[in-house]
Amino acid sequence: METRMNTRRTVLQAFALTALLTTAATVPAADWPTERPIRMIVPTPPGGGTDIFSRVIANHLGKALGQTIVVENKGGANGLIGQTTAAKASGDGYTILFTYAAAIAVNPAMQPAMPYDTLKELKPVAQIGASGNYLVVASDVPAQDLKSFIDWVKKQPDPVNYGSWGIGSGGHLTMEAVKMQTGIKLNHVPYRGSGPLVTDLSAGTVKVAFADTVSTLPYIKSGKFKALAISGTMRAPVTPNVPTLSEQGVPFKLDSWYGIFAPAGTPDAIVKRLNAEITKLVGLPEIKERFLQMNMAESPSKTPEEFGATVRRDMQAWGEIVRTNNIKPE
Structure with missing residues (x-):
């Protein structure tokens, strides 16, 4: 009898612990983003096209979320410095990365030793725009x-x-x-x-x-x-x-794009909320006009999972070009 009671007590304690951990895990997503401003890391110096566009997105996204988004420029090494900072940041929803296709998809093939694992440490959130050269x-x-x-x-x-x-x-x-x-x-x-x-x-x-x-x-x-x-x-x-x-007659299906990523530990609920808000804001007249000024087609509507598939495909395709031609960094 005592053994059965002890077993029952143990099971109840396990359920209680599971419920506590589950609640704790969802608290950041539930309270987010009320605690503090969100940091948007941009892996380029101030003043360039990526930086200027990131500030337009940050302004509108901040209004949609009811929270300030602070742009933090960390340029250098073809985006590696800023992207490493984002990849190593806490996944609490208060750090996001605004970057561009080449920095994400080409660096892993070009760099002999990456300071982070793109697919494991950065979580795709939303693609913004698509264009070519x-x-x-x-x-x-x-x-x-x-x-x-x-x-x-x-x-x-x-x-x-x-x-x-x-x-x-x-x-x-x-x-x-x-x-x-x-x-x-x-x-x-x-x-x-x-x-x-x-x-x-x-x-x-x-x-x-x-x-x-x-x-x-x-x-x-x-x-x-x-x-x-x-x-x-x-x-x-x-x-x-x-x-x-x-x-x-020369098949080439790789686009240039901007994209928002989050540290890998960021809760899915936050990622989905960011994706939903970005999908809405890229339809705003001001953003559409910005796309036109940049000679860029309007942004495709993709879920985080669909954008993740784009990232994986682009990394593979760009990597094949780099390896086939034995292209090395400067």
Whole structure:
């Protein structure tokens, strides 16, 4: 009898402990985000496109949550410094990361020793936007589309130089993917950012580049550059006449995007709430106008799980390009 009572007491205590732990585990999600401001880590210096857009998102997201969101810039090492800070932070809902596709998906393949495990230590929350990069040439290059560009390159006695905004950048890896599929020979000339690249392209120092869809636009509109193709899965809103690589016979289905992540321990309830609020705010007129200014298609609506699948797919695809071409960091 005593044994049965002791057993029953033990079972009841176990149930009580389980209930207590379950309650404790849900308290942060239930009270969040009333305790203190939320820190949004941005892995770039202040003033750039990623930083500016992050502050627009932070302002609207903070209003939706009824809590202040403080942007904290931690630039350097192609996003690794800021992303490491976020990955190692407490998963209490008060730290989130606003970052970009290349920093998340390319770094694991480029870096010999990652300071964190992307898939295990960062939790995908929401994708924001989707776009590509332009294949642009100087106006005197006798090409009007991808096919004529490939034909022109193949006729040159020496490999043609092309520029990108750095080793391992989206522009660099996209052109290497084009080379893999078409057999054309080009030499990569890396620049330290889009500004110097566009300056040299406009001066004729290089005739070919994969460059971003914002800084090149004035030159495309003036006729100084010709945009022959855009990477990614869709055409840019400002240049609907420029077809994608895939539409021109070179399959390429990787988009550039911004994304919000959280430390791995962040409760699912918080992640889902953030995703729901972000999904609503990207439909706001101001945000849509910002997408247009950035020549970026409107943001796709994805659950955290769907965004996570995008991250895994992109890491695999970009990694294959890096490994196949033996691309090393500077």
